[in-house]
Amino acid sequence: MTASPASPAETDWLHLDRQICFSLHAASRAFNGVYRVILKDLGLTYPQYLVMLVLWEQGDLPVKKLGEHLRLDSGTLSPLVKRLEGAGLVRRERSAQDERSVRVMLTEEGDALRERALQVPRRIMRATGFDLGEIADLRERLDQLTTALDAAALAEAEREAG
Structure with a gap:
């Protein structure tokens, strides 16, 4: 069985400017x-x-x-x-x-x-x-992102270990 080719929309996600x-x-x-x-x-x-x-x-x-x-x-x-x-x-x-x-x-x-x-x-x-409010909002979102990524990295490491 061969995998179906990725749709053009999916391959767009591999463009550099789409990477967070x-x-x-x-x-x-x-x-x-x-x-x-x-x-x-x-x-x-x-x-x-x-x-x-x-x-x-x-x-x-x-x-x-x-x-x-x-x-x-x-x-x-x-x-x-x-x-x-x-x-x-x-x-x-x-x-x-x-x-x-x-x-x-x-x-x-x-x-x-x-x-x-x-x-x-x-x-x-x-x-x-940016004004102070925009900076505070961005910092909060980045802190949330960091927390989520730390948790994901830990979960991946645990999955790989065992």
Whole structure:
């Protein structure tokens, strides 16, 4: 028995411009381009900015917790933290209770950078052309998408395992 050929409508779904993943990828690259210009004034890359956002919000954190907030593994996060430490914005300190655990904390300079960073979200909002409500709605939808995709990935992994 041979499979019936896909209808033209079904094959349209294989076009690049029909892929939600590509739309998100393109938007992410566009965001990175805008952030690159805006963050140049702060001396930060976009990933470094994300690290600073978490530390400004949460305070001192073990590297593991910082990675959980950012959805990054330690192999990706450690070089970011080292560069921020080299710039004098953070310092790392090994835990006296657990030698394996390293805490990341803001320096005075890193804490002071927060004031200069306050203009970043306003500039990004202007760049999007969206108002606050539209941004909140989009962020909520993206959070829902992330939750659904995390659940789907877990379900697929469990199905494959067993």
